Amino acid sequence: MKIFISGANGALGTDMQNVLRKQDINFHATDINQLDVVDFKKTNETLLNYRPDVILHFAAISNVDMCEDNKEHAFRVNALSTLGLAIIAKKVGAKILYVSTNFVFDGAEEKSYTEYSQPNPINEYGRTKFLGENYVKDICDRYFIVRTSWLFGKNSKTFISKFLVSDNKPGSIDVICDQFASFTYTVDLADVILLLIKSENYGIFHIVNKNIGSWLDFALRAKEIMKFKTEIKPIKTEELNLPAPRPRYAPLDSKNFEFLFNKSMRKWEDALAEFIKSISKSSL
Numbered sequence: 643m644k645i646f647i648s649g650a651n652g653a654l655g656t657d658m659q660n661v662l663r664k665q666d667i668n669f670h671a672t673d674i675n676q677l678d679v680v681d682f683k684k685t686n687e688t689l690l691n692y693r694p695d696v697i698l699h700f701a702a703i704s705n706v707d708m709c710e711d712n713k714e715h716a717f718r719v720n721a722l723s724t725l726g727l728a729i730i731a732k733k734v735g736a737k738i739l740y741v742s743t744n745f746v747f748d749g750a751e752e753k754s755y756t757e758y759s760q761p762n763p764i765n766e767y768g769r770t771k772f773l774g775e776n777y778v779k780d781i782c783d784r785y786f787i788v789r790t791s792w793l794f795g796k797n798s799k800t801f802i803s804k805f806l807v808s809d810n811k812p813g814s815i816d817v818i819c820d821q822f823a824s825f826t827y828t829v830d831l832a833d834v835i836l837l838l839i840k841s842e843n844y845g846i847f848h849i850v851n852k853n854i855g856s857w858l859d860f861a862l863r864a865k866e867i868m869k870f871k872t873e874i875k876p877i878k879t880e881e882l883n884l885p886a887p888r889p890r891y892a893p894l895d896s897k898n899f900e901f902l903f904n905k906s907m908r909k910w911e912d913a914l915a916e917f918i919k920s921i922s923k924s925s926l
């Protein structure tokens with residue numbers, strides 16, 4: 643199996659590369675410095691030349707506020723590049739796996755979203771990722787759309803991941819307490835992605851760690867385990883005046899994965915404990 647990865651130096655991409663390396667699977671990893679996926683001509687040439695069996699499309703503008711402030715750029719990277727890769731996947735006969743988000747949902751009701759819930763994005767990030775989903779569905783037959791939520795891991799740019807990894811922790815941090823969703827450890831997600839692409843079970847999959855929480859719950863649990871001194875102060879979303887609106891309650895429920903693969907993901911609390919163990923080891 644030959645695998646092509648876009649956005650390979652990001653949070654998910656780096657753990658995906660580790661998983662593939664451990665299994666001795668052939669892959670071609672690219673990020674913006676090697677291949678800008680918004681350049682269709684070059685992407686097309688690269689992939690016609692490499693002829694992968696599977697395309698893992700991870701490249702994205704994953705910063706939600708950046709998408710709101712740079713709508714055209716977000717559209718080009720999140721939506722148009724996906725149109726390009728879907729067309730190329732069809733041409734070379736490759737499976738394609740596109741990573742999407744719980745932000746395709748509006749979060750207006752207090753219930754988890756299944757693969758059968760109706761998307762209704764409320765910000766530019768969610769809108770552009772949903773466009774990407776539709777291109778993949780319309781153009782390809784052999785596709786996996788993986789919706790995930792609130793990634794954490796060694797290379798994640800999310801505020802809390804960076805805080806946990808940092809050796810110089812501040813005296814206090816403000817952590818949002820009034821948004822609720824699922825968390826996903828990038829290592830667990832990479833493991834499931836390998837399982838999906840080895841299969842012929844195509845479709846939409848919600849892949850997240852089990853249990854729901856806020857970033858405040860997450861930070862407090864990390865503090866319990868790591869025993870750092872930083873004071874965790876709850877803050878409400880509206881106090882931060884962020885450019886992009888956020889879904890208030892958008893946990894994901896993994897109906898398709900559990901049915902088709904007869905497996906379920908571990909709880910985020912257990913995945914967090916393992917993540918903390920891994921960063922404590924690497925800083926010794």
Ligand SMILES: NC(=O)c1ccc[n+]([C@@H]2O[C@H](COP(=O)([O-])OP(=O)(O)OC[C@H]3O[C@@H](n4cnc5c(N)ncnc54)[C@H](OP(=O)(O)O)[C@@H]3O)[C@@H](O)[C@H]2O)c1
Pocket residue numbers: 648649650651652653654655672673674675677678679680699700701702703704705719741742743744771790791792793794797798799800
């Ligand atoms: N992070 C989350 O909480 C989250 C939640 C749900 C879904 N997702 C989705 O999961 C996927 C992986 O997320 P992640 O957290 O690993 O994101 P990430 O760390 O931001 O990784 C994405 C990578 O893509 C690169 N990239 C940006 N524009 C590109 C372009 N035009 N051509 C090639 N590469 C480009 C980025 O480079 P730069 O760093 O230089 O921009 C980055 O290295 C994304 O599709 C994201 O939308 C993420």
